[in-house]
Amino acid sequence: MKRTLKQLAAGAVTALGLTLATVPAQAADTIRIGSFLSVTGPASFLGDPELKTLELYIDKINERGGVLGKQLELIHYDDAGDASKARTFANRLLRQDRVDLIVGGSTTGATMAAVPLIQQAGVPFISLAGAETITTPVKKWVFKTPQSDRQAARRILMDMEERGLTKIGLISGTGGFGASGRNVTKEEAGNFGIEIVADETYNPKDTDTTAQLTRIRNTDGVQAILNFDFGQGPAIVTRNYAQLGIDLPFYQSHGVASDSFLELAGDAAEGLRLPASALLVADKLPESDPQYEVLNRYKSDYESRYDESVSTFGAYAYDGLQLAIQAINKAGGTDKAKVRDALESIDGAVGVTGTYRMSAEDHMGLDAESFRILQVEDGDWALTE
Amino acid sequence: MFSEFFQFTFSGITLGAIYALVALGFTLIYNASHVINFAQGEFLMIGGMGTVVLMDAGVPIYFAIPLAIAMAGVAGILLHRLAIAPAKNADVVTLIIITIGASIFLRGLAQVFWGKEYHALPNFSATESISLGGATLLTQSLWILGIAAVLVTALGLFFTRTALGKALLATSMNKDAASLMGIKTSAILMMAFGISAVIGAAAGVIVAPITLTSYDIGIMLGLKGFIAAAIGGLGSSTGAILGGLLLGLAEAYTAGYISSDYKDAVPFVIILAILFFLPNGLLGSRAVERV
Structure with missing residues (x-):
């Protein structure tokens, strides 16, 4: 014991x-x-x-x-x-x-x-x-x-400037991401000599935005349209854009840079531009690109x-x-x-x-x-x- | 100028047709029991998402749609058997609260088992939109309106020409008396839930090519559909269509002519005005209070 x-x-x-x-x-x-x-x-x-x-x-x-x-x-x-x-x-x-x-x-x-x-x-x-x-x-x-979304807005505006677009229409969701994107775009536009001539919004849960897009299309002098948002809203805007047959250059934000957006928007997405991480096109980059290997x-x-x-x-x-x-x-x-x-x-x-x-x-x-x-x-x- | 007006009108019709179809689903259960079924939006979701999930599993679309609609019908019957029937002596407000609980439950199930992604369904017609007077209208809106018209006619015939429909109305008017006349009121209610779920799911499939679909699509569409039904007069099928179109057009004209920022305030202003001046909606039956 x-x-x-x-x-x-x-x-x-x-x-x-x-x-x-x-x-x-x-x-x-x-x-x-x-x-x-x-x-x-x-x-x-x-x-x-x-x-x-x-x-x-x-x-x-x-x-x-x-x-x-x-x-x-x-x-x-x-x-x-x-x-x-x-x-x-x-x-x-x-x-x-x-x-x-x-x-x-x-x-x-x-x-x-x-x-x-x-x-x-x-x-x-x-x-x-x-x-x-x-x-x-x-x-x-x-x-x-x-x-930050400011860099995305700058990158889009930079591309517009290179293409000689100076008057654009903006359509954004009223959710946090869309509202913030709308603000930075408005703040940055002047630095690139770009004027926002139309500014429309929609609720992130909306199922139709043709009324807003029609207003933008009918604004005098508008040369391109930017949709700043994420989620399913941009897919609906993109489909409406194609439905209305608008032929102005169309931009989306980095918020929808994913394959699921392409699936949702379908053929309507053809030709639109957006800023995105190079990861989305990793296999299409030239080998000389500094990020290629990483x-x-x-x-x-x-x-x-x-x-x-x-x-x-x-x-x-x-x-x-x-x-x-x-x-x-x-x-x-x-x-x-x-x-x-x-x-x-x-x-x-x-x-x-x-x-x-x-x-x-x-x-x-x-x-x-x-x-x-x-x-x-x-x-x-x-x-x- | 005119093309702009046409475009806003077409946008309004597209929106309105969707709201109207959703609003229709509320009428049947309301007529049978005076319960506003807040899980109606979830039946829509089951229709749309069920079709997507079945198609992903390799089922061709012609079978996936009826299967998904049948699945919603079963869900409607189960909702009645498991949640509404056990509380048969509860008052209407309690039953409405039960349907809210059921909607949260169904949404949760869909989120866990079907995921949170948005999905698109293909258009019913090959041509996506038609051009009229400088404006474009989605062919799918015409499908929605057409199917809504068929449903309204069918519901009208059902209530006035069939024994079952009359039994349903009798149950809603006086449950005890109906029961004494030999009507199985519980079975009638179960049927109302089943058929409502089927109508809701069919609506969910038809609107999905425009609205896209996801586990939470029922929240917004269910709410807008309810507003449309209340504007038109709860229980009236024609009222549901009228309320839906009115709501859709009002939203589109506000977004087009005033400002898109105020668009979402419109439904609430309309419903306040209508409930103030016409408490039973545009086409609702006048309530008779018995003392």
Whole structure:
């Protein structure tokens, strides 16, 4: 009896010693990357490919020996598109899991809910959400990989300017994306010598927009039409455009740059132009393109592992992770201030979304040229030059 | 000038035909039980999405459409058997709330099993649109109007010429008396739910080439259809068509002549005005309060 007790006690002490020894050792041996993404819920089309991309590349990097001789460890929570959950999980990542940096935040809501905590804790954070407010004004610890809608608007207006179009009609949805796109387009148009002569809106759930399009067509001097929105609204606008037989140049935004839009809009989409990630035309790029290799490698890695089409949203996570690793390498460790400085000094990192040039004034680092102008030809995307 | 007016009118007819067809679905259940079935929009969704899912599974469109409509009919009967019938002694407001619950449930099922993507169905006619006086009209709008007219006639004949239709009206007027006359009121109600679901699903298939379809298409179309039905007078088939067209034209003219920003306020202004001056809608039967 006595002996068993003693043995038990000895065992307990050893076990305790082991745990005490392993916890700090593990913490020192791995680089802990925290993430909160909307893997389920209404924004799952963003979070799902993002998480898959992070898991895929963290596995790959670990197989090749990790970063600076350390293995990467992903600590992930699913915020289900709920901003208050995102805040809770960000808090857990910072206080309990003590991560070295965070790559995550699928939606603008989730990102902005977590930003105050992250700023306070002083941990480098790379967001995967689109809105301009995330990095404007610049926040010390916050970076992001997707372009804002301002870059998309600029890219469209740039293309219009090149084609000599100066008077355009704008039709946009009244939802968040459409309303924001309408505002930036109106703000930027003057810089490209373009005048918006007609400005119409529709409800994102509307089933017919021919009245609005007729008004635009009958406006004096209108030379092109831009539809800024995402979801099914643009598919209906595109179908109505074809139905009315309008033959002005037609532009859509990056919001519908996906194959499912082509399916919905059908033949009506023929000839329209939009700004999009080069990922959509990865196989059609010339091999001399600086992004050619990165794009096609990501595409084949993702598609061979998951048996589903690659998406531009997953690419934001790819770029976020690559920027993080580049910064850790440059900082020579995971010292948070050094990693932050290294992120800010990234200049010319070729990613899937574009080529990143960060600075103290710009924590997003992409310009309008990172969007390619694509044209729908024979029911598929084609590059325009 | 005129071509613009024509175009706005055609837009209004397209919208109005869709609303009218949806509004028709509300009349049958309302006539049988005075319940406004807020799951009506979900029957539309089952029709449209069911067709898409079956077509994806390789079923040719000629079989996919009737199958999807039959599926909705079964869903309607199940809705009555599982949710409405057990609460038979509840008052009308409780039953209406049950239908709201059922609509959320059906939408949830569709979201989980059929996904959240939008889908398009092909046009019924090969030519997509026809040109008239400088304006274009979708051929699908004509299909919608034609089928709505057939349904109105059929419903009218059903209520006035068949024993079943008369039994249904009798049940709505006085359930106890109808039951004493040998009418199986529960079976009549079940049939009303089944037929309403079939009408709704048929509408869902016919409008899908224009509106596209997805798991949540029933929310907006169901609501607009209900407004159209209320404008025309709940329970009146002709009123449903009239209300739908009025609503569609009002939306299109507002978007065309005033501003697209105010378009969505129009249905609410119309319904307020009509309910204020004509509480039973344009063609609704005058309610008789018995004291």
